[in-house]
Amino acid sequence: MAAASEMKTSSPIMGSGLQPDGLAVRLRRRYFRTPMNAAISLAGMAVLLYLGFHALDWAVLKAVWVSPDGTSAVCRDIAGACWAVIQQRWRIIIFGLFPYDEQWRSMLACLVMIATIVLSCLPWFWKPLRLSSLWCAGFLLFYVLMRGGLFGMKTVLPADWGGLTLTVFLYAAGVLIGMPMAIAMALLRRSEMALVSRMTGALIDGVRSLPLITILFTAALIFPFVLPGWLQGDKIWRVIIGFALFFAAYQAEIIRSGIQSIPVGQEEAAKALGLSYWHRTGRIILPQAFRNALPPTINQLVITFKETSLIVIIGFFDILASGNAAYGTGEWSFAYFEVYIFVALVYFVFVFSLSRYGAYLERRMRFGQH
């Protein structure tokens, strides 16, 4: 309390503190406090306005939105953006190589997966039973829709999946498999048995000091060598396992640091009460550890979403690769800028909303914390 009141008195510009200042006062304080400050503000605003106007001029005012005849002729001599490329090629960007007549399935599956992700952000679902049944249902529905072969739907093998749907699928599957792996690895590393904790530690540190591409590459190339035929599965599953392992190695360290920030007394009290290891871990340690580790976990989830884009290197047709393909024809090769901006916007929407959600959770968590 003392510190808070001191901070208030030490800054005379804070106002009376009784009622919030008006907009004009706040604006003046933020941008025009001293003459020097005002000069910098004006210069900065000029630069921003200049850039903003040019961006607007290019992206909206002088842009061409549709191509009536399906060719790039409308974009020949324009000074603005050629959004017609998106209008013409959006299907390949979003759905990849999925058969044209079946693309409604890919669309629906993508929406199912996004809905599952969004629903699991709601606190109501944060019970083990609810969360696991939600994900089982979501995954099952997604898989049936994408693969087909049931209810008269044509079978589409994973090799033909692509675009945004593949990106979302890879992300969800990687995190879903990676999270239990991460918990197991964190607990094993904390084990009192020296051999177990050392070996898990070596695995985690090894994975963490390799770039993700090398792990995906290894998973795609090495598994066919070292696994017997009945264990191999489709290429996409091998890559998902590699992806999950990478996520798990980072997430395990986050969970471990969450566990370490719990006062030792908690575990000792649980032991004194005679709780078994599983009860201690499941009821006392892990819930608190997850709460402590929530901000870095969200951060890791955000990074992981961006890193799904690396599968383009091992030959998958995710949204980035299909974006490349969308402008890769001779017809549209000049429109790389528009396509990349579109793909970047799609990523931005996902990543930005995820990180905003993380910030909201952090604020929410502060209540009820002692």
Added chain:
Amino acid sequence: MQIFRNRKTRSVVYQVAFLAVFALIIFGAVHEASTKLAAQGMTSGFDFLHKTTGFRIGFSLIPFDPFDSYLQMLWVGILNTIFLGILSIILANIVGLVIAVFRISSNGVLNDIGTLYIEAFRNVPLILQALFWYAALTHLPPPKLAYSFFDSVFLSARGVFVPSLNVEGKWFAAVALVLIVGLSVLAWFSMSRRFRRINRRGAIQIGIAGLTLATMAGMLVYAREPGSDIISVPALRGLNFRGGVAIPPELSALAIATAIYGGAYIAEVIRAGFLSVGKGQVEAARALGLSPWHVFSRVHLPLAIRAVLPTLINQYVWLFKATTLGIVVGFADFFSVISVSINQSGQTLELIAILMAGFLIMNNTLSFVLNRVNKAIALKGTQLRT
């Protein structure tokens, strides 16, 4: 079952079981791999490293031609990765520091620019940004219509052409080594306690700097090709530029993308450092009458960097790993030479082993060196952080 109740016995049993499962998996994998290799009639071993590759590489720091061996190609890849990694870390650090200063400045517009920058570039994958810059750089005008700055720097679709020194690569490396040694000696002399009592430190510092510069100049004059200028300026000859040095678009695209993307992350780390410096420290510096620049450069910045150096080191190591995107734009880094070698020679397992070992060594060396630096400059003892 009485014996299983004993905690020690149980622990031994568990560990033996763990080890057995692990050994079984390894054994199964090796067995499977060797039967498959035998079935395909492939030879294992590292003899292929001495075969010629028949491959051409766009950018390499050491000489390489198609008659050289795989080993030489791997060296090219490793050096390119290290070069690009260090270049990216330095550039990202500069960008990050500028944006962090924007973010903590008392000016609203600068804050907004910083926030805008971070939100725009941190939320888009690095690989997309690299592809974007590569596309943008290769869509620049051809050499004949290149953008030119002072008639010595040219931007064209073939790359960026800048003036260079007219000496051979190895001499250039030697000169760079002299520069690094000179700077290290200077830093050691200035910072070490051992020399604190010496009189006329300024004169000795100037002496060290002068000696370094003189050695460098002497080496350059000695090493240049006889009868040519020391500095070679690029000039248009026919359809391409001659002279100077060409920075290929592959390299610039990756360096720009990592500098921008990594800069956004590093900015947030440095900003956290600035915020963690106690208000009292800055106020005390102001009260002593230091100028704003001195408050920033002698008090605020050093304390901020020391506070977040461990985080920053993790960030550098992460950035170093993140630069291995050469394969998407055709830059011959370690990963992409391994990938090419696997396609060419078919020695998958050996090359993957080299790939992993190489990255483990490089990353652990980097973090070891940086952690030593951290230990050397960390604040000793406790301090009041208010």
